[in-house]
Amino acid sequence: MDNFVYHNPVKIVFGQGSIGQLGGLVPAEASVLITYGGGSIKHNGVYDQVRQALAGRRLWEFSGITPNPRYETCMQAVALARAEKVDFLLAVGGGSVLDATKFIAAAIGYAGGDPWEILNPGRPVTTAVPLGCVLTLPATGSEMNGFAVISRDSTREKAAFGSPAIYPRFSIMDPQTAFSLPPRQVANGIVDTFAHVAEQYLTTGAPAPLQDRQAEAILLTLREEAPKVRQQPHDYTTRANLMWCATQALNGLIGCGVVQDWSTHRIGHELTALYGLDHAQTLAAVLPAVWRYRKREKAVKLAQYAQRVWGLDDPDLDARIERAIDCTRAFFESVGVPTRLSAYSVDAAEAAGQVADRFRARGTNLGEHEAITPDGIQAIVLLCG
Amino acid sequence: MDNFVYHNPVKIVFGQGSIGQLGGLVPAEASVLITYGGGSIKHNGVYDQVRQALAGRRLWEFSGITPNPRYETCMQAVALARAEKVDFLLAVGGGSVLDATKFIAAAIGYAGGDPWEILNPGRPVTTAVPLGCVLTLPATGSEMNGFAVISRDSTREKAAFGSPAIYPRFSIMDPQTAFSLPPRQVANGIVDTFAHVAEQYLTTGAPAPLQDRQAEAILLTLREEAPKVRQQPHDYTTRANLMWCATQALNGLIGCGVVQDWSTHRIGHELTALYGLDHAQTLAAVLPAVWRYRKREKAVKLAQYAQRVWGLDDPDLDARIERAIDCTRAFFESVGVPTRLSAYSVDAAEAAGQVADRFRARGTNLGEHEAITPDGIQAIVLLCG
Numbered sequence: 001m002d003n004f005v006y007h008n009p010v011k012i013v014f015g016q017g018s019i020g021q022l023g024g025l026v027p028a029e030a031s032v033l034i035t036y037g038g039g040s041i042k043h044n045g046v047y048d049q050v051r052q053a054l055a056g057r058r059l060w061e062f063s064g065i066t067p068n069p070r071y072e073t074c075m076q077a078v079a080l081a082r083a084e085k086v087d088f089l090l091a092v093g094g095g096s097v098l099d100a101t102k103f104i105a106a107a108i109g110y111a112g113g114d115p116w117e118i119l120n121p122g123r124p125v126t127t128a129v130p131l132g133c134v135l136t137l138p139a140t141g142s143e144m145n146g147f148a149v150i151s152r153d154s155t156r157e158k159a160a161f162g163s164p165a166i167y168p169r170f171s172i173m174d175p176q177t178a179f180s181l182p183p184r185q186v187a188n189g190i191v192d193t194f195a196h197v198a199e200q201y202l203t204t205g206a207p208a209p210l211q212d213r214q215a216e217a218i219l220l221t222l223r224e225e226a227p228k229v230r231q232q233p234h235d236y237t238t239r240a241n242l243m244w245c246a247t248q249a250l251n252g253l254i255g256c257g258v259v260q261d262w263s264t265h266r267i268g269h270e271l272t273a274l275y276g277l278d279h280a281q282t283l284a285a286v287l288p289a290v291w292r293y294r295k296r297e298k299a300v301k302l303a304q305y306a307q308r309v310w311g312l313d314d315p316d317l318d319a320r321i322e323r324a325i326d327c328t329r330a331f332f333e334s335v336g337v338p339t340r341l342s343a344y345s346v347d348a349a350e351a352a353g354q355v356a357d358r359f360r361a362r363g364t365n366l367g368e369h370e371a372i373t374p375d376g377i378q379a380i381v382l383l384c385g
Numbered sequence: 386m387d388n389f390v391y392h393n394p395v396k397i398v399f400g401q402g403s404i405g406q407l408g409g410l411v412p413a414e415a416s417v418l419i420t421y422g423g424g425s426i427k428h429n430g431v432y433d434q435v436r437q438a439l440a441g442r443r444l445w446e447f448s449g450i451t452p453n454p455r456y457e458t459c460m461q462a463v464a465l466a467r468a469e470k471v472d473f474l475l476a477v478g479g480g481s482v483l484d485a486t487k488f489i490a491a492a493i494g495y496a497g498g499d500p501w502e503i504l505n506p507g508r509p510v511t512t513a514v515p516l517g518c519v520l521t522l523p524a525t526g527s528e529m530n531g532f533a534v535i536s537r538d539s540t541r542e543k544a545a546f547g548s549p550a551i552y553p554r555f556s557i558m559d560p561q562t563a564f565s566l567p568p569r570q571v572a573n574g575i576v577d578t579f580a581h582v583a584e585q586y587l588t589t590g591a592p593a594p595l596q597d598r599q600a601e602a603i604l605l606t607l608r609e610e611a612p613k614v615r616q617q618p619h620d621y622t623t624r625a626n627l628m629w630c631a632t633q634a635l636n637g638l639i640g641c642g643v644v645q646d647w648s649t650h651r652i653g654h655e656l657t658a659l660y661g662l663d664h665a666q667t668l669a670a671v672l673p674a675v676w677r678y679r680k681r682e683k684a685v686k687l688a689q690y691a692q693r694v695w696g697l698d699d700p701d702l703d704a705r706i707e708r709a710i711d712c713t714r715a716f717f718e719s720v721g722v723p724t725r726l727s728a729y730s731v732d733a734a735e736a737a738g739q740v741a742d743r744f745r746a747r748g749t750n751l752g753e754h755e756a757i758t759p760d761g762i763q764a765i766v767l768l769c770g
Binding site for chain 1: 395401622629
């Protein structure tokens with residue numbers, strides 16, 4: 001186990017009816033900007049619950065945040081927040097609304113030049129306007145971490161940043177808010193959760209058996225719960241289990257003291273930026289390809305994963321690993337997310353070249369110990385075809 | 386899954402050499418009282434590391450905190466802290482030192498009468514002097530929670546309290562500090578960790594499959610690591626794994642949204658108060674007895690435990706459960722903690738009457754839904770014989 005620091009001060013308020021506790025969580029004197037997306041919260045009752053819980057408060061609203069939230073949109077909210085002297089942000093939605101709100105929180109008081117610089121690793125964010133969250137879509141884990149991913153139209157870039165300053169002060173998680181989600185978003189959330197676990201678990205490095213088993217706990221629960229949500233979308237227990245899995249997958253816990261490998265996400269971000277695929281669609285295509293490309297290096301962990309998550313015990317390790325990759329692919333397909341770029345009308349050969357060229361231009365390798373070169377990235381994207 | 390609130394702001398600094406980070410964690414201007422136990426930290430180098438990391442600071446010391454820390458001892462530290470206007474407490478040791486320090490932190494500014502009242506459930510603690518921790522003994526999980534257990538000589542009582550105000554601001558966890566622990570303390574720590582998990586996992590109530598698997602993750606890791614620590618007490622990885630297991634067992638995570646059953650701990654506290662057994666010795670004796678007594682009510686979870694933790698798949702559920710209880714008992718014995726009161730020269734029949742009478746006098750039941758009456762408690766202690 002490697003040395004680590006773990007510090008996650010987010011207060012989680014989880015369960016049926018928990019939006020009613022909002023009034024006690026948002027500071028009474030705050031000037032609050034409520035941020036949300038395309039208006040689904042107005043149809044499923046969440047908006048009304050939020051307004052009711054905050055009746056009599058000083059509230060502003062900013063809507064129109066899209067999936068893969070755009071820098072250009074965020075900057076409109078920043079202008080509004082600055083003009084109205086907002087001092088608390090309340091994100092109501094899924095990971096995109098949350099990530100946008102985290103960026104807005106950091107950008108409002110940004111004293112440098114263009115707040116896009118916040119996405120630059122050399123510019124650590126140390127202060128931000130405090131924010132809270134009412135989560136409506138289990139997927140990204142953003143409700144309990146200090147990370148955000150933002151896209152920029154003008155340059156077709158997608159970039160991440162992280163800071164303790166952007167931890168939500170609280171996240172309200174009522175699984176009932178997920179009842180009305182479109183099946184595609186539910187499926188994407190399951191794949192996203194699965195990939196978050198995989199990128200912290202299916203790695204090389206010093207043994208960390210508790211973290212391994214905590215990771216497997218999430219994967220096994222996803223495996224059990226995912227089929228149920230399609231059959232019974234209004235089953236509270238299933239929704240609650242999936243929601244808590246998504247949070248646990250990316251709140252830092254399973255990543256304590258282990259080597260991580262975010263190559264699937266990094267390659268996926270480029271595919272989204274270039275071709276507009278949903279984030280989870282890219283993960284479903286790339287993750288099996290990364291495993292196949294790095295099969296030798298990840299063999300020990302892949303074999304363990306095969307056995308513990310899929311119950312595979314082929315004595316031939318390579319056969320066992322291949323079956324585990326097939327099982328993973330079948331799982332993603334079964335929840336409704338295709339795992340081949342061809343299913344999204346993307347030509348793998350062309351995409352491979354384009355994605356690899358972006359990493360060549362930046363001089364960036366990926367994977368544990370930065371072992372995947374741009375040529376390797378090209379080979380991986382080819383395997384997604 | 387039941388509704389829950391999870392909020393754990395403790396900063397964990399984990400790993401080799403982490404005591405060197407102490408200077409950056411203790412507020413620079415603070416007047417610090419260092420609390421510790423019988424002096425083992427002076428022999429294993431921890432004391433010197435702490436003093437070196439805090440060289441030049443305003444420091445006071447209070448030593449002599451014993452296992453099952455005594456109210457009377459704590460009050461001496463409170464008097465010192467008040468006299469010297471201490472405004473930060475640094476616990477250096479295991480769970481007993483930490484628990485005592487939490488009580489001291491709450492008692493220093495206690496405005497009511499006798500600070501023993503803090504242990505009264507009707508008197509919630511809302512403020513405390515801030516505290517930090519350098520952990521040297523993995524066992525109680527106190528390094529990442531807001532609970533403490535204190536004993537009183539004059540009345541032979543042992544009582545617990547909890548408050549967000551007594552969360553450590555940070556806990557430094559260097560597994561190397563455990564290398565020199567006496568085998569009995571190591572064994573006790575393993576049993577304590579196991580019992581903490583069991584009291585949150587082997588319960589009745591609504592399904593919470595992720596929490597179940599997170600609990601099983603700890604139990605499986607304990608099962609794997611415990612034999613190694615006896616053979617190779619200086620193996621860093623084993624020490625690190627056991628230390629992280631102990632923290633994860635009682636930081637609130639596996640207890641999110643599940644019914645809990647602290648009857649083993651509650652009965653065990655009485656046995657310690659009456660007969661002076663180590664805390665973990667009482668747990669090793671009582672836990673199997675509670676399971677046997679509540680076998681019918683806990684059958685579903687006990688059968689799951691049997692299968693997932695011990696790999697037992699007897700088709701006859703009762704036989705499977707009995708074997709799992711036997712495996713648990715054998716595990717405790719294998720790490721070096723006897724599981725029968727007779728091994729501690731305690732007469733079970735007499736103890737059963739005495740313990741039950743204490744609960745009769747208080748009018749207190751135990752277990753999920755308070756289903757275990759004092760007569761049931763008497764039966765359980767009899768089963769420990």
